[in-house]
Amino acid sequence: MRRAQVWRWQIPMDAGVVLRERRLKTRDGLFLCLNNGEREGWGEIAPLPGFSHETLDVAQAELLAWAQRWQQHGDNNMSALPSVAFGTSCALAELYDELPQTADYRAAPLCTGDPDALLPVLAAMPGEKVAKVKVGLYEAVRDGMVVNLLLEAIPDLRLRLDANRAWTPLKAQQFAKYVNPAWRDRIAFLEEPCKTREDSRAFARDTGIAIAWDESLREADFAFAAEPGLRAVVIKPTLTGSLQKVREQITTAHALGLTAVISSSIESSLGLTQLARLAAWLTPQTIPGLDTLNLMQAQLLRRWPGSALPCLEKDALEPLL
Numbered sequence: 217m218r219r220a221q222v223w224r225w226q227i228p229m230d231a232g233v234v235l236r237e238r239r240l241k242t243r244d245g246l247f248l249c250l251n252n253g254e255r256e257g258w259g260e261i262a263p264l265p266g267f268s269h270e271t272l273d274v275a276q277a278e279l280l281a282w283a284q285r286w287q288q289h290g291d292n293n294m295s296a297l298p299s300v301a302f303g304t305s306c307a308l309a310e311l312y313d314e315l316p317q318t319a320d321y322r323a324a325p326l327c328t329g330d331p332d333a334l335l336p337v338l339a340a341m342p343g344e345k346v347a348k349v350k351v352g353l354y355e356a357v358r359d360g361m362v363v364n365l366l367l368e369a370i371p372d373l374r375l376r377l378d379a380n381r382a383w384t385p386l387k388a389q390q391f392a393k394y395v396n397p398a399w400r401d402r403i404a405f406l407e408e409p410c411k412t413r414e415d416s417r418a419f420a421r422d423t424g425i426a427i428a429w430d431e432s433l434r435e436a437d438f439a440f441a442a443e444p445g446l447r448a449v450v451i452k453p454t455l456t457g458s459l460q461k462v463r464e465q466i467t468t469a470h471a472l473g474l475t476a477v478i479s480s481s482i483e484s485s486l487g488l489t490q491l492a493r494l495a496a497w498l499t500p501q502t503i504p505g506l507d508t509l510n511l512m513q514a515q516l517l518r519r520w521p522g523s524a525l526p527c528l529e530k531d532a533l534e535p536l537l
Contacts, residue, residue, distance in 0.1 A: 218290060219251040220283035223533035224276065227484060228513040234353075235266045243482055243512060244272050246279055247533065250286065250307045257311030258517075260454075260487035261303035267455055267481065270297045276536070279303070283537055298457040305458040306490050315459075319492035320500070321521050323507035324348045324376055327366065338370065346374050346404065346503050351391065352382025360394025367399040376477075376505070378407040378450075381431060385415050392423040400425050405448045405475075408432065420445025428477070433465065440465075442472040449474055450505065453491065454481035466498050479505035485515035485527070 226244045233240045245262025261279050263270050270278075278300045285291040292308060294301040309315035324346045325337045338345045349366070351359040366373060383391065388409045395403070405428035410416045413432055420427045426447035432438050434455055449469045453462045462478075469476040478495045480488060488506050495504035509520050515527040 217251075217253070218287050220287040220537065221249045221251075221535070222276075222280055222283055222537040223247045223249075223530070223535050225484065225516060225533050227516065227528075230511050230513065233482075233511050235264070238266055240265065240482075243484065245484060245487075246272070246276055246303070246536075247486065247517070248279060248283060248303055248307045250311045252311060255311050255313075257307040257309065258486065258490075259303035259305070259307030259310070260483055260490070261299050262454060262481070262483055262487060263297075263299045264452075264454060264481040267452075268299055270299060275299050280537055294458045294460075299454050301458040301461070302453045302456065305460065309459055315490070315493055316497045317493065318496045319489060320496040320504055321492050321506075322503045324503050324505055326350070326507050327375075334366070334370065334373075338373065344374065344503065345370070345372050346376060348376040348378065348505060348507070350380075351377050351406075352379040352409075356383060356387040356391040357394055360391040363391075363403070364395050364399070367396070367402055374402050374404045376404050376407070376428075378430070379409045381408045381411045383410050385410060385418065388415070388419045389422070392419070392425060395425070397424070407450055417443065417445060428475075430479075440468045440472060440474075442474065447475060448477055450477045450479045452479050452481045453494065454483060454487070459494075462494070463498060475502055477502055477505055480508040482508045482511060484512070484517075485509055485520045485523070485525075486518045488520055489518045 224246050226242050228242055229240050248259045250257045261275050263272050263275050275297055278295050278297050327334050327347045327349050403425050405426045407428045407430045409419050416427050427445055428448035428450055430450040451465055456462050466476040476499050478499055491506055509523055515525045519527050
């Protein structure tokens with residue numbers, strides 16, 4: 217017998233979390249649980265404010281309608297809303313044992329610019345030493361100096377940088393001016409440095425710093441292509457859609473010789489553990505970008521290995537169906 221359950225949840229965030237000039241005080245989302253006989257599958261639906269086109273209320277209405285159709289008729293058709301499509305496809309994949317259990321819990325640690333704080337984290341990281349720095353939040357010159365300091369202090373470090381399209385071409389050049397040309401090849405990639413793709417391409421061409429597409433993947437006119445200076449694509453499944461669409465994007469990127477990085481949209485610990493399983497399955501050679509749990513004050517239902525945050529159970533959730 218089929219049964220679908222839906223809960224709504226809310227987790228307090230650390231005070232300093234700002235997304236697109238907007239402070240995120242709580243992370244809010246939905247859980248879906250599907251049962252069919254002895255089988256069970258979970259999914260998380262959590263539109264990211266400022267990034268997802270759909271709001272949580274719109275996603276909730278869509279999810280409840282989908283869950284009722286599935287419960288009555290076994291309807292597996294995917295929603296057009298990316299967060300709903302991703303969460304429902306994960307629940308179905310767990311239900312039918314199609315999402316492997318093996319997980320990649322490595323995460324490129326988010327760095328604030330202090331190499332002393334980064335050293336013990338990297339020392340405990342097996343294999344490739346990779347960290348991530350958010351740039352574009354402060355002055356471009358300061359960002360360049362911080363990146364240069366990290367590359368100088370930790371010789372085997374590879375950095376992933378994310379500018380979220382914050383820079384004009386002038387500011388991007390100011391950043392690059394302060395990064396030693398001899399160390400620029402240890403910048404694994406810089407996500408979307410400029411406000412337009414053309415300016416980002418010019419930045420890569422002029423500086424020799426590789427770039428990655430992130431926001432571009434979700435624009436109507438985007439097409440996957442191998443380009444000079446382009447090294448990677450960053451795929452955020454909550455913003456992308458169903459597991460099938462995520463797999464298609466990763467397969468296409470790999471066929472073009474591009475690195476595909478599975479990245480968080482600040483999901484709960486349940487969603488993050490599913491992304492870790494997805495990374496081990498579809499991008500096993502690449503460290504995923506999942507170091508966002510410490511932005512929250514609690515875990516939900518499933519624990520992330522090694523996290524000291526308290527883990528809340530079902531009684532902390534609001535039942536909707």
